[in-house]
Amino acid sequence: MENEDQLAKYLFQLKKLRRDRNKERGDAPHKVVLLLAIIEGVENGDIISNRISVTPELVLSFKSIWSKIVVTDHLQNFAMPFFRLKSDGFWKLHSKHGSFIPRIISTFIGLREAISCAEMDKVLFSFLLNPISREVIKSELLNHYFADTKDRLTNAENDFVNELTTQVLNNDRITYAERIAELRIKMQVSDFEEEIYVRSGIFKREIPKIYNYTCAISGLRIESTINAQLVDACHITPFSISQDDTAGNGFSLTPTIHRAYDRGLITIDEDYLVRISPNITEVDSVYSLKQFDGKKILLPVKKCFYPLQENFGWHRRECFLG
Known part of the structure; x- marks a missing residue:
């Protein structure tokens, strides 16, 4: 029962992500795509710890998922969600320079120069390690944010x-x-x-x-x-x-x-x-x-x-x- 309550709490958080809003483009999809990429990394065995680093595999997954399910004209940017997820309560950044973290990071160069890794909440990550709860989280993210394009995720065409x-x-x-x-x-x-x-x-x-x-x-x-x-x-x-x-x-x-x-x-x-x-x-x-x-x-x-x-x-x- 306790695990179910904890999972429900995280699902609520994940469906209330703080995202930039634009009247023409709509809400920014970046954070959701990054979370889906992390889930894919866990599924593939590329991510085995809640301390998540910038790796080619993670960036590749982010770009691939973006190319399939994002249909708005938002600029694809990996650095922004990796940095800005810190505002959502389950994501902590670790600096390469002691405790100093820049006020804003918006470029890939800046991210790799300043941040050593991000630490996901251990309990949330434990849910991602479990195949059943991981699938629940993935489905909730897709249904809530990408209901119209979620079926494209398994489409190999136009894959970056x-x-x-x-x-x-x-x-x-x-x-x-x-x-x-x-x-x-x-x-x-x-x-x-x-x-x-x-x-x-x-x-x-x-x-x-x-x-x-x-x-x-x-x-x-x-x-x-x-x-x-x-x-x-x-x-x-x-x-x-x-x-x-x-x-x-x-x-x-x-x-x-x-x-x-x-x-x-x-x-x-x-x-x-x-x-x-x-x-x-x-x-x-x-x-x-x-x-x-x-x-x-x-x-x-x-x-x-x-x-x-x-x-x-x-x-x-x-x-x-x-």
Whole structure:
């Protein structure tokens, strides 16, 4: 009975969210979309704690849900609801700078610079962890705020995430770089940074998937019942130089080997064989890099996802300590 009363209290709060009102656009949908994105994160296992950080997965979910159910011409903005939910009684912000929190945050850049995470009320979060009460909360939010468009949530068409995923997996590097250059010109600085952050999140998600969550050099692969990925998506040429988040500019590595690659201690030759820098000295160890010298890297099943030799060529010329 007590749990039912507590849930009823939160449902009442959630249906009374403080939202900006505009005569032409109507009430702002941002907070509701963020809460739905958090629920999706809990369902997917991406969010396991009531201390909720800004992650590519959460921003991706926010954008995807927005693209499906928001039909007003409100400007899509992730930072505003993440910051402004603090006025609704169950959301506390934690600063990166002691106790100081700015009076207002409205940009993605500002949010990431100032806020380390938000803390949701523990009891409310416990209801989100429970599949039954989570579904009740989700249904109440959709029925109350998005009664006319809620059915679109399961529609895969016009999905922002699917569109970007297609670009990451299927665009050639020139087409992709041209698209990034076009967005840089068209978008505000903070919006562009959010866009790049999201695209980077898709790259980090899709590259390990292409390699079956296996390190392309060591072969390490660990299966887990929780969301605990142990391989990184590695850019062959840095995004800052190439503007390339496509499959041809990535392969999967364990964090240690990823670091060695970025520092030029290892590279990949024209035959996809691992080469170790002659400038390093190692003690005998089962973890040594030299054990991989001459080993052919794991390649994706589909040839269209192979890492491009022109990218490895750049790394050999510019980074490798040969």
